[in-house]
Amino acid sequence: MSSPSLCAASCSTPLRPPPPPPRFRGRAPASVSASLARAAPAVSDDHVLRIAEQLEDSVTSSSPLLDPLRSASALSLLSTPWPTRRSGEAFRFTDISYLRSFPISLPSRAPDLAPPPSPFASQVHFSDGILVSASGAHVSALADLPPGRARDRAAAALAASAEFAHKDIFYDFNAVGARDVVVVHVPEGVKVADDPVHIMFTYTNSGSGSMVMSNPRVLVVAEKEAEVSIVEEHFGAGEEEDACYWANPVVEIIVDERARAVHSYVQRQSFASAHTKWTVVQQDTSSKYEFVEVSTGARLNRHNLHIQQLGPETETELSTLHLTSQNKQIHDLHSRLILDHPKGYSRQLHKCIACATGNSIFDGNIKVNRYAQQTDAGQETKCLILSPKALVNVKPNLQIIADDVKCTHGAAISGELDPNELFYFQARGINANTATDALLYFFGAHVIKRIPFKPINEKALARFKELLSSSRQSTDGTLLS
Numbered sequence: 001m002s003s004p005s006l007c008a009a010s011c012s013t014p015l016r017p018p019p020p021p022p023r024f025r026g027r028a029p030a031s032v033s034a035s036l037a038r039a040a041p042a043v044s045d046d047h048v049l050r051i052a053e054q055l056e057d058s059v060t061s062s063s064p065l066l067d068p069l070r071s072a073s074a075l076s077l078l079s080t081p082w083p084t085r086r087s088g089e090a091f092r093f094t095d096i097s098y099l100r101s102f103p104i105s106l107p108s109r110a111p112d113l114a115p116p117p118s119p120f121a122s123q124v125h126f127s128d129g130i131l132v133s134a135s136g137a138h139v140s141a142l143a144d145l146p147p148g149r150a151r152d153r154a155a156a157a158l159a160a161s162a163e164f165a166h167k168d169i170f171y172d173f174n175a176v177g178a179r180d181v182v183v184v185h186v187p188e189g190v191k192v193a194d195d196p197v198h199i200m201f202t203y204t205n206s207g208s209g210s211m212v213m214s215n216p217r218v219l220v221v222a223e224k225e226a227e228v229s230i231v232e233e234h235f236g237a238g239e240e241e242d243a244c245y246w247a248n249p250v251v252e253i254i255v256d257e258r259a260r261a262v263h264s265y266v267q268r269q270s271f272a273s274a275h276t277k278w279t280v281v282q283q284d285t286s287s288k289y290e291f292v293e294v295s296t297g298a299r300l301n302r303h304n305l306h307i308q309q310l311g312p313e314t315e316t317e318l319s320t321l322h323l324t325s326q327n328k329q330i331h332d333l334h335s336r337l338i339l340d341h342p343k344g345y346s347r348q349l350h351k352c353i354a355c356a357t358g359n360s361i362f363d364g365n366i367k368v369n370r371y372a373q374q375t376d377a378g379q380e381t382k383c384l385i386l387s388p389k390a391l392v393n394v395k396p397n398l399q400i401i402a403d404d405v406k407c408t409h410g411a412a413i414s415g416e417l418d419p420n421e422l423f424y425f426q427a428r429g430i431n432a433n434t435a436t437d438a439l440l441y442f443f444g445a446h447v448i449k450r451i452p453f454k455p456i457n458e459k460a461l462a463r464f465k466e467l468l469s470s471s472r473q474s475t476d477g478t479l480l481s
Helices: 030-043 046-058 064-077 149-161 169-177 419-426 432-448 454-475
Strands: 104-107 122-127 130-135 139-141 182-186 191-203 211-214 217-222 227-236 245-247 250-255 260-267 274-283 288-295 300-309 315-324 330-339 345-354 359-368 376-385 391-400 406-414
Touching: 046 064, 046 104, 046 169, 064 149, 064 169, 130 139, 149 182, 149 217, 149 250, 169 250, 169 274, 169 300, 182 191, 182 227, 191 211, 191 245, 191 260, 217 227, 217 260, 227 250, 250 260, 250 288, 260 274, 260 454, 274 288, 288 300, 288 432, 300 315, 315 330, 315 359, 315 432, 315 454, 330 345, 345 359, 345 391, 345 432, 359 376, 359 406, 376 391, 376 432, 391 406, 419 432, 432 454
Parallel strands: 104 211, 122 191, 182 217, 191 227, 211 245, 217 250, 227 260, 245 274, 250 274, 260 288, 274 300, 288 315, 300 330, 315 345, 330 359, 345 376, 359 391, 376 406
Antiparallel strands: 122 130, 139 182
């Protein structure tokens, strides 16, 4: 797909000229403001501070529970340069220059659009990062939480987020620009895993030559022995393939002792958009976290997935599928799983299909620390390259400090399918093209069908099949040569 034309939005606030010198203004506490004033001249990045100042000015009111997180991230941005491929290992293979192709604007209000339909009773709708609606027995906006257990847990979680050590510039942008937080709080012993909370993120094109940036934030707390399911969907309003916007969401999930969280995440944004996402998960003793990701959209897609096991006998299962079906499309998964306690269990499966001139990146880190004895950890990545000009960069990384563990990892990158599998089809009268289409489809469907909710996985399967078919037509049978 050719590069999109300049895009814009009627509901957005236009970019101001760079202030000389750029600095934060407004609502920060006096002590933070003094720190900012002292630090800014020496270490600031003009482009970063310009965006941060826009974000700060766009938040006219928010819950005071967000103040510690917002202040910490504002301070952090003063010493955070714009990342490039030369700035460190985290962005070595990921070119994010597309984010600087357009001036940034921010929505002044949510677009006047009807909420998308949902097959589930518990629903949340963000439009351009602004919370439009939240309904369900265990769902509330942070600003609407009454005093009590849910509010106390949310306050503690947000305060802890201010100290998150592994964050990057996108995490900080979200913290400064988030207008509200959706809180999903499932009390002790309540099991609602079969009735998911459906969180829909819609994004709109711009109308004045800019890229609309949105910063939605979600906090999920599953208390002791509770069970919860979350379904995330990110897509453009009207499903326009050339709509230009920048989605920068953060989802934080806390899974208490013997609790279970099932998390499905589908990203099918337009091919002219950008998507930079953080998912941060904390698991307590004997808890279980199951995650399935299907990403097929966005010109630039970067997902930082950070999981920490905070107790023994904890289970983590991760499955991801990335499809780069368009020219110059970039999909990047950076995952980090930290095991600190005995008898932990983890399985990670990453799959990607790279077409046209697409670029797929996987940097998967699993760290088994000294006291994580009798850990059982497995990591596997499988990549298919359907075009001579497609690119895949894979770096599985298993660091083991404990000495009594069972750990495996492996990576396979191929430009052709298994000839034995093709022969199996051809021996039954199925031609090579049809056999190839079927094998590619099942390569991705293996992950998509792990989404436990039929309406969601059927929609994701249909989209995957459509994009795979169109990209296959443009490869001229590369896999068969």
